[in-house]
Amino acid sequence: MENRLSKICSQFQLEGSILSVKPLGQGFINDTLLITTAEATTPNYILQRKNKNIFKDVPAMMDNIYRVTNHLKKKIVAAGGDPMREAMTIIPTKDGKLYYQDEDGEFWAVCVFVSDTIDYQKADTPELAYQGGKGIGKFQAMLSDFKEPLADILPGFHNIRYRFKQWDEVLAKDPVGRKATVLSEIQWIERRREEMLHFWELVENGTIPTRVTHNDTKINNILFDKAGNVLCVIDLDTVLSSTCLNDYGDAMRSYTNTGLEDDENLDNVSMNIDIFRGYTQGYLSETAKFLNQSEIDYLAFSAKYITYEQVLRFLMDYIDGDKYYKVKNQVHNLIRARAQHKLLQSMEDQYTKMCDIVKEEINKLK
Numbered sequence: 001m002e003n004r005l006s007k008i009c010s011q012f013q014l015e016g017s018i019l020s021v022k023p024l025g026q027g028f029i030n031d032t033l034l035i036t037t038a039e040a041t042t043p044n045y046i047l048q049r050k051n052k053n054i055f056k057d058v059p060a061m062m063d064n065i066y067r068v069t070n071h072l073k074k075k076i077v078a079a080g081g082d083p084m085r086e087a088m089t090i091i092p093t094k095d096g097k098l099y100y101q102d103e104d105g106e107f108w109a110v111c112v113f114v115s116d117t118i119d120y121q122k123a124d125t126p127e128l129a130y131q132g133g134k135g136i137g138k139f140q141a142m143l144s145d146f147k148e149p150l151a152d153i154l155p156g157f158h159n160i161r162y163r164f165k166q167w168d169e170v171l172a173k174d175p176v177g178r179k180a181t182v183l184s185e186i187q188w189i190e191r192r193r194e195e196m197l198h199f200w201e202l203v204e205n206g207t208i209p210t211r212v213t214h215n216d217t218k219i220n221n222i223l224f225d226k227a228g229n230v231l232c233v234i235d236l237d238t239v240l241s242s243t244c245l246n247d248y249g250d251a252m253r254s255y256t257n258t259g260l261e262d263d264e265n266l267d268n269v270s271m272n273i274d275i276f277r278g279y280t281q282g283y284l285s286e287t288a289k290f291l292n293q294s295e296i297d298y299l300a301f302s303a304k305y306i307t308y309e310q311v312l313r314f315l316m317d318y319i320d321g322d323k324y325y326k327v328k329n330q331v332h333n334l335i336r337a338r339a340q341h342k343l344l345q346s347m348e349d350q351y352t353k354m355c356d357i358v359k360e361e362i363n364k365l366k
Helices: 002-009 058-078 126-142 160-173 179-190 193-204 245-255 273-287 293-297 299-319 332-349 351-365
Strands: 018-023 031-037 045-050 107-112 211-213 222-224 230-233 240-242
Touching: 002 018, 002 045, 045 058, 058 107, 058 126, 126 211, 126 222, 126 230, 126 245, 126 273, 160 179, 160 193, 160 299, 179 299, 179 332, 193 299, 245 273, 245 299, 245 332, 273 351, 293 299, 299 332, 299 351, 332 351
Parallel strands: none
Antiparallel strands: 018 031, 031 045, 045 107, 211 240, 222 230
8 A cells, every 4th residue: 555655646746755644534535645745845745535436527626626726826815815825735746637547547636735723623612603604704705706617526416406306206216115104204305395496496597696615614624723713725625616505504504503413312403593693703704795685685594405405315315225325224314314304493493583693794794
């Protein structure tokens, strides 16, 4: 393996001599390694094996990342910032490509490791949620004038019409005979179908515009400097064109949940309104200047939309025999669906307050 990694590293335009190549992080999707260089004057690097089973077109994905980061760097330079620390830097191969494909057909990519940073796994205070919202908001704001087309590297992602097509097909097939055991859960999906399709129609007809979105807005995809300020948004594999409300809604699903995504004790699960407020304040501090009125009107709704989609996807995978998500046991997807439904119910119970918070923050920024 060491020889293989040395050969892979030798394909890229790296500065300095390599001291070590060691695994970094948990690597749920990609295999991630830290390349440490011997010289104090040269950067360290991140080497990743991209998961070609999830990302069917890695070259297009890397092209998306390159064009988005180039746009960000121009904005950062114009603002007097440091483009090497405030945006990801892709390192090309020696023949100028954005990736290297090895003899096994695996795709590898390298970026500069941003040193002296802090990252968080969970936003457990409104203050930290504010910074998370500000980070994603700033990312979207700097890309709000990006007009180049991006490859759709995840077809159907957050498209509820596409999900309903999958859902209807799975219900019709009922491949492992589980449908009859979850009739009440199926009704969770069906009674909200119309309002979710109404939202998506606004995206389809352009009332809610398409922009550059990150699509994985967990707080551990934001790097902070040692003073606790937002420095850089990372992990851009999922960047594509969609509604920016998807990023906000997905953040609300992950940030505000008082329980676990697969919590078996539903009493643990609810939406923390203080975390919601903190994130919304940070997000709008950067995005209020470019969001249109429809985006503002549906900001709070997007939290329900993304959470609902996740209920649907977990329940659909359970009925389908657990073909998509990794599971610990035969009821894991059902447990996930029930926990996410409890979160959705909590959002619905607090929805008026959520909308009021958005209005309050918008009025403050006028």
